[in-house]
Amino acid sequence: MVEIRKIVTVVEETHSEGGRRVDPAARVAVVAAVIQNPWAGQGFVQDLTPGIEANGSDLGALLAPRVLEALGAPAEAFGKAAIVGVNGEIEHGSGLIHFLGFGNHFRRAANATTLLPAVEKRGPAGIVFDIPLKHVTDATIRSHHQSLEVRIADxxxxxxxxxxxxxxAQGRPQQRLAAFSPDQL
Known part of the structure; x- marks a missing residue:
């Protein structure tokens, strides 16, 4: 597997929203691996498949159980991210996370059936990125459409x-939007 420099875990609990108590607290978690870009220094690589197959599944297998352990509850919403350093291409990150060998680890662990929403972005150290989350079995459930802001300083x-x-572990705290009607889909 590709070289990992660090793994960062963030857990957030919201106890109050809109001036009202959230009980139980709304809990979200993210686990991020900071890795060496497997295509670094190679110039334009036409076929990314060997690097994707060599690394994508292992990264999914590493991260999926860690994020669920950090969450400490069954996942009701989930998402993924690939942030590329300035010498890389967006396609490098996209290739790793838009690979069933990566995402299926999380889907199986979370008993999920929907596609994982994603963000891909290129930027410098410390860039802020938002990971979109959707319900694990029904992407039309609006209460679970949310995002988690992440920043790793270095x-x-x-x-x-x-x-x-x-x-x-749940939808947005204090969510109160009506469910989608058939004409809104």
Missing amino acids: APHPDELIIALAAA
């Missing part, structure tokens, strides 16, 4: 990637 370096998974 990552990604120019030749690194941040590969992250995020999960929520």
